[in-house]
Amino acid sequence: MAEPRRRNRSATRQRLLEAARHRFAKEGYEAASVRDIAGDAGVDAALVFRYFGSKKGLFEEAAAARTPTTPLDGPPEELPARLLHSLLFEDWSAYAGEHPLVAMLRSSAHDEARDHLREELCGTYVRALERLSDAPDAALRAELFSAWMLGIGVLRSVVGTPAISAATPQDLAPHLAAVASALFDRPVLGTPPPPPEATDHPGSPG
Template structure:
């Protein structure tokens, strides 16, 4: 098989895996289902990824690296854009964290969620928080943002499903400022 075909096949497998894991979680997704969705033999998953767990890890590795870049007062707005309003079509319209949450029956997945959420989101918010209980307030804000994302994309509650960034911005800014003890922007110009 030519290198170009290998890369195209690997990309199709990752795309199929993202959708399956996002919709069904780790346990309910079989290697055969993913391979069938990609139109290839299941053996290629083992050839390219080694096992289902490595495929899952690679398929759910899309937490944005540049989330922390930019003005501090816009961090919450960037998180809102990423968690709630980004185009996650590759995951069936949901943030990759949702796929990981659907697979959280596994301790290693729960640990990965904890590490990624705490080191990416909570830690950055904690560094911005002023006053006592910074860690707790950062976790509360993180939980609120993740909850909004889940209610909007998974549950599709009516008001959140139709809301746009401008609708949420004043509420996000007010809650973030209240929990972090400092003014935060609810929107970014980006």
């Protein structure tokens, strides 16, 4: 019964990517083994090397995050809130329930994973936030806000601190607006209306 599935290259690659996302998110690059990933996908470990060339190649493709929504699109004054909503409240079940950036932190001791994390974070989110400020140190302000957001994500999904874990977008809104407005020297909204399809995601607070 398994033989026809092994011959379906596209389906096999997809299963391997899904298994890899979960393993890398839960265990990190070093601890996640090719054998375990292949076992989760129900295929022989040799197919990882056939389809991706190496464990590194598998990681790079699996870590290419594709967000359910596009938080960079929309009014600038809503950008910080859209990013925080994406980080905390969207359905990231494909990455073991965590935003890929938070999940990748478990692999940050590995050079390639750290480089990928830096490129993903600085090349997208930080750059977009930097455009919110006209100050000479706009880059520093954007990185400080990004560090704050990632810290919230780590406390919520990795550490599981009680207050942040239980917080809703409405709970976070005034603090988000205060921090972002102070850093970027402009009015920033705390709760932009989420896209309709994101409202009822599994795991989102009601």
